[in-house]
Amino acid sequence: MTGDTTGMSIVLRAAATPSAPGLLLRPWRAGDVEALLAAYQDPVLRRWTRNPVNTLADARAFLRRSRQGWAADRRFSFAVLEPTPDGERLVAHVLLKEVAPGRPYAEVGYWTAAPARGRGVAPRAVGAVSDWAFARFAATGLTRLELLHQVDNPASCRVAEKSGYVFQEVLPARPPFPRDGHRHVRSRP
Template identity: 80%
Template sequence: MPVVLSVAATPTTPGLLLRPWRDGDAEALLEAYRDPVLRAWTRWPVTTRAEARAFLRRARQGWAADRRFSFAVLEPEPAGERLVACVVLKEVRPGRPAAEVGYWTAAPARGRGVAPRAVDAVTGWAFTRFAAAGLTRMELFHQVDNPASCRVAEKSGYAFAEVMPARPPFPRDGHRHVRRLP
């Protein structure tokens, strides 16, 4: 059964639906990646239909392997749903106490609390699903020159832990934020 998470509406943001990516999401994915800010912060920008298909294929493979869980984050609209973000749970392994969460937000959704709410939802789901397998800590990384990601981490309950030195694939020093199993 597919995992679907819902997040209640707030005064500034409609409710959110988080679900695994579908093949039909390719056009919305391409539209989100037309934003130069998003392309600048991601390691593998999606700029062609072939890259969108590869992104969606990798997302399916991650779910099938039960190790990487990528969620499309959608807002309801009168004609359906609009893609507003992506949240991914990475590096999930039985017996490993930590996993990583990553995310991006589409340009029209920035500054409205979408990312913190979606990251919080996936974090809660991860602790519920994987605590019995040893997951006790979630980590969120971002480059030091990305203060918006720092705010998302803090709003999502991730405490600043340390500055990490630059290392591939990250060209600049970064922050590591941590959230522990309640």
């Protein structure tokens, strides 16, 4: 892993498994627009996201917010890629948000592109970002990460558990979330 204050040179890796290639996690780039738009064509992804990417302008706004989050050192958005014979393809997105000095917790969110579901991509990517977050922000007081999802999303429960997040509680529905949710927590080792 390497890094600078804007995050543009940070690269994380998740190891290969017997059934899946290794993953590369890096900040989003301008050249990711088409892959981002393609991922958001998936109706399953669209069902679970609050901010869908429908147009080229939406994709550019997504990438702009990603760069701004890195620059502010508070919101860290990773494109997750796996190798292909022609280069790399986008398979997921992991986000670390609400990071602030002195604040003991932050939140992790993610989505997985349709072709990558069920192959262990999300748990490995979430695990890699979680490990990075605890190492990167230990000195600022980060001791706990939370992963939240709606109760009717059992796949996210499985991802949380496989990523080392323990179920904590059911959260009541509140805007913008129409259903109750689950809070899973991972504590700093």
